[in-house]
Amino acid sequence: MADIAFAENDFSEENSSRVLFAKACEKISKEETISSIRLRATDKATFQAVQALDEIKNLDKEFSSHDKNVIIYDIVDNYVEDLGVQTTKQDNNRICVEVTGFVTPENIALAVKSFKENTPNSSLEEDKPSFEDNKEISETSDIASSSEEEFVKEDTPEEIIQTSTSASLVSGKAKKLYVAPLEFYNNTKSTSFAQILLKVFENNPYFDITQNENEADYIINSKVLRAKVDNINSQTNRMQMVLMVEAQYVDEKTSSTEHQNQFILFSKNDDEQKVASKLMQKLLTKAAKVILKKVEKNAQITQKQSQNEASGMITPK
Numbered sequence: 001m002a003d004i005a006f007a008e009n010d011f012s013e014e015n016s017s018r019v020l021f022a023k024a025c026e027k028i029s030k031e032e033t034i035s036s037i038r039l040r041a042t043d044k045a046t047f048q049a050v051q052a053l054d055e056i057k058n059l060d061k062e063f064s065s066h067d068k069n070v071i072i073y074d075i076v077d078n079y080v081e082d083l084g085v086q087t088t089k090q091d092n093n094r095i096c097v098e099v100t101g102f103v104t105p106e107n108i109a110l111a112v113k114s115f116k117e118n119t120p121n122s123s124l125e126e127d128k129p130s131f132e133d134n135k136e137i138s139e140t141s142d143i144a145s146s147s148e149e150e151f152v153k154e155d156t157p158e159e160i161i162q163t164s165t166s167a168s169l170v171s172g173k174a175k176k177l178y179v180a181p182l183e184f185y186n187n188t189k190s191t192s193f194a195q196i197l198l199k200v201f202e203n204n205p206y207f208d209i210t211q212n213e214n215e216a217d218y219i220i221n222s223k224v225l226r227a228k229v230d231n232i233n234s235q236t237n238r239m240q241m242v243l244m245v246e247a248q249y250v251d252e253k254t255s256s257t258e259h260q261n262q263f264i265l266f267s268k269n270d271d272e273q274k275v276a277s278k279l280m281q282k283l284l285t286k287a288a289k290v291i292l293k294k295v296e297k298n299a300q301i302t303q304k305q306s307q308n309e310a311s312g313m314i315t316p317k
Contacts (some may be wrong), residue, residue, distance in 0.1 A: 017102040022049035025096040036265045045099045066244045079107035128190035177207040178216035183223040200288040206299040219248040257291040
């Protein structure tokens with residue numbers, strides 16, 4: 001998790017722009033270059049700075065959490081001005097950066113307007129996801145059906161399907177869980193990519209996987225909010241992927257959501273589709289494992305309540 005600190009926004013009449021300031025840290029890993037980690041810390045801090053603005057907080061009244069995040073990413077990418085970045089700490093464990101900049105209320109409103117105009121309400125098509133590049137020309141980089149089939153055949157790490165419980169610990173009726181097709185930002189859906197999530201939740205003593213959404217106690221939704229490729233230089237591209245996994249608790253009419261956001265650098269000689277597929281698998285797995293723990297906890301509580309009610313005990317509210 002990043003270490004975040006914020007300064008107060010400047011709302012004075014002399015300066016109508018919203019001042020941005022934030023600090024963020026990222027852990028250093030051997031699998032990533034220092035420049036990639038620093039870039040990720042910069043983008044995370046910038047996101048947090050924009051997210052803290054009052055205009056952005058007010059979007060909760062109109063937009064879902066993941067739709068609001070799409071708007072924030074648009075502001076970060078296109079409307080932050082005079083962005084300054086300073087490395088405040090770097091050792092063998094992490095890199096910390098401090099970002100400053102500003103964004104105008106007019107551009108915030110423009111990002112909101114752009115989102116509304118470019119979010120169609122048309123019916124969802126099956127299995128036609130696409131990637132954006134830095135000019136938003138998704139037609140130049142599509143995930144073909146063949147690459148998707150290849151992706152879901154990749155071996156899933158064994159640890160992601162292990163749960164913290166065993167069948168001997170569970171008594172009572174298992175809850176029915178439905179994994180919905182993964183949704184992409186261009187209003188397409190994919191049942192194949194959703195298999196990554198299914199592998200996290202299946203073979204769990206607390207759940208019975210169902211194909212019928214209407215009979216489910218838990219519904220697992222997922223969405224790729226952004227998959228964007230930028231040119232860094234003649235040899236290197238940068239990919240950003242943002243996705244969310246959500247668990248809906250049907251009876252309680254509540255939900256839990258986990259977002260994952262990562263930037264990676266890759267060579268222009270690499271297969272962009274394979275890079276994207278591996279990154280998607282990684283982020284879906286990480287998000288699903290967080291949600292799994294929350295859903296397991298909910299299942300434990302509800303099963304205990306059912307057992308107490310069946311035995312005539314009073315269950316505390």
